[in-house]
Amino acid sequence: MTDKTTLDQKLERLSASGLAPGGAHTLSGNADDILRRILRQIDDIVLPRSLRLESAGRRVVTCDVTARRLVRVAGLGGAVAGVEGQTLGDDTMHEPLRAYFEALVASGAPLQATVTELDRAVEAGEMGVSARALADAWGLPLEPRALLTGDRLIETLVNGLGDAVLAWRSDGATPQSGGSDELAQDLTALPLGPDTPLLPPGISPAMTAITLADGEVAICTARAADTTLALSVKAAAANDVLRLWRQLTG
Amino acid sequence: MDVTSHLDALRRTHPGVETAAFVDFQSGTVLCSSTAIAPPQEFLDALCTTATDMLSGPAGAAQHAMMLTPTDAVVLQRATAGASEALCLVCAPDSDLETISTAARQTAAEISGSGA
Numbered sequence: 001m002t003d004k005t006t007l008d009q010k011l012e013r014l015s016a017s018g019l020a021p022g023g024a025h026t027l028s029g030n031a032d033d034i035l036r037r038i039l040r041q042i043d044d045i046v047l048p049r050s051l052r053l054e055s056a057g058r059r060v061v062t063c064d065v066t067a068r069r070l071v072r073v074a075g076l077g078g079a080v081a082g083v084e085g086q087t088l089g090d091d092t093m094h095e096p097l098r099a100y101f102e103a104l105v106a107s108g109a110p111l112q113a114t115v116t117e118l119d120r121a122v123e124a125g126e127m128g129v130s131a132r133a134l135a136d137a138w139g140l141p142l143e144p145r146a147l148l149t150g151d152r153l154i155e156t157l158v159n160g161l162g163d164a165v166l167a168w169r170s171d172g173a174t175p176q177s178g179g180s181d182e183l184a185q186d187l188t189a190l191p192l193g194p195d196t197p198l199l200p201p202g203i204s205p206a207m208t209a210i211t212l213a214d215g216e217v218a219i220c221t222a223r224a225a226d227t228t229l230a231l232s233v234k235a236a237a238a239n240d241v242l243r244l245w246r247q248l249t250g
Numbered sequence: 251m252d253v254t255s256h257l258d259a260l261r262r263t264h265p266g267v268e269t270a271a272f273v274d275f276q277s278g279t280v281l282c283s284s285t286a287i288a289p290p291q292e293f294l295d296a297l298c299t300t301a302t303d304m305l306s307g308p309a310g311a312a313q314h315a316m317m318l319t320p321t322d323a324v325v326l327q328r329a330t331a332g333a334s335e336a337l338c339l340v341c342a343p344d345s346d347l348e349t350i351s352t353a354a355r356q357t358a359a360e361i362s363g364s365g366a
Contacts, residue, residue: 207318
């Protein structure tokens, strides 16, 4: 049985590209290269983190990121109006955001990038803008994401839900389980794998949340690539599960 | 107010709801439906099967279920505890499922109260 602490450690190991909190690295190249690398950094950050970018001129921009989405930026202090303090989910923010980051990278000097824990909660309504949407809008396409295997997506979901998860079990390249032993036993009765009747056949990503007749517990099942998951949460948390799933897969 | 009127009203109030159907999932029968464009029977049959799998499948007897895929979101609400009738709503994938679930509960209760 693997508990969530072990999973967290595994997740951090997977984030070996300097994206674990405290990881620092240099982004260099021409302005477009640096912009693309910033987007790549954002695209690799799944759990809530703050990406701190510092230029040679000591200008510092802080990017709040969760679920591969840029939620908020701060630091240039009005160099590009209407960006700082805004939630960034609207398409009209694509160009102002580009101007904002160009103001940071204009000199072509390398940036020092540091990832830290996010020191504020990300609200449910703060969808932000995905790195891939920005990359498309800016004409700086990103390579396909390599790290986000089904196993990793499922792990990230379980980690992101924290104590809301009563018990869970996954079936994929690395079958795992955790949470309450007693409730985990109940989950072993659920059929997982590619043919589970609890998910629409052949569709990924997919998730269901079923509130049992007692009204106390919800059983959620999910498929990401070849990995399927069953987890139990308090019924009141079912919407949170779906919300996080949408953020991770949207 | 008949069942169709309830389903039409729900779709009017929540534009994200593309199809609303009232089904007997035990017998696999669509009792009533409301859609912008009439779907093929296979679609409604599949909706019945989904309701069966979600509300009385391996997870156990359930009162409410939601399903998310890249192309749509489905909300299922059993009419009353233990009933084999359910309200099935097929929605746009980015729909507010919390709000729609509340509306589904209310509509299911109203339909049951109206003797459907």
